[in-house]
Amino acid sequence: MCVMMIPNLKSIDHIHIAVIDRSVSEKWYERVLGLKRIESLVFWSTNGGPLTIGNESNSVHLALFENTKKKISSTIAFDTSAQEFLGWHVHLSDELEQQVKFVDHDVSWSMYFTDPDGNPFEITCYEYDQVKQAIYSSR
Structure with missing residues (x-):
């Protein structure tokens, strides 16, 4: 391992x-x-x-x-660098045993996941071009 x-x-x-x-x-x-x-x-x-x-x-x-229709919950979003963001993608995909998706917000990238109790979290990165280049060069 x-x-x-x-x-x-x-x-x-x-x-x-x-x-x-x-x-x-x-x-x-x-x-x-x-x-x-x-x-x-x-x-x-x-x-x-x-x-x-x-x-x-x-x-x-x-x-x-x-938000008037859904149960109210708060999402905590962490900021990180492009290099660390890509590292988080690998780490979360391994730890959560599922593929974590990149979400393109036009000026930033995010990944969303929940803890075992369903509490939502986000990891985000504003080094937009570096992440975009890494994502598209790996395809």
Whole structure:
């Protein structure tokens, strides 16, 4: 059995927050916590996608999902480098005994998985071009 080192996680990238009325919640988060919409990611907020808000130093991100029909759950998303992201793909595929899929978000890449209790997690990488090149050169 080959023992692989677990790839590094850089930080928590964002946390998914389910809200009933995103415009009301956006105002609350800005007024109470000083979190404002991240303009470069607003395009994600259409068609059920998240409205990403953050602090001034860009070290805290919340992804507000308008969600009135589903059970509310939070997804914790970890940020990592392109090299570590690819390492996580191998590691998770081995540990979870299933192929973990890459998800292309146009400006970032993500992989989604759950723990044994069904809690959702995401590993994401904003080194978009490096990941894209590695994915397509391996096919």
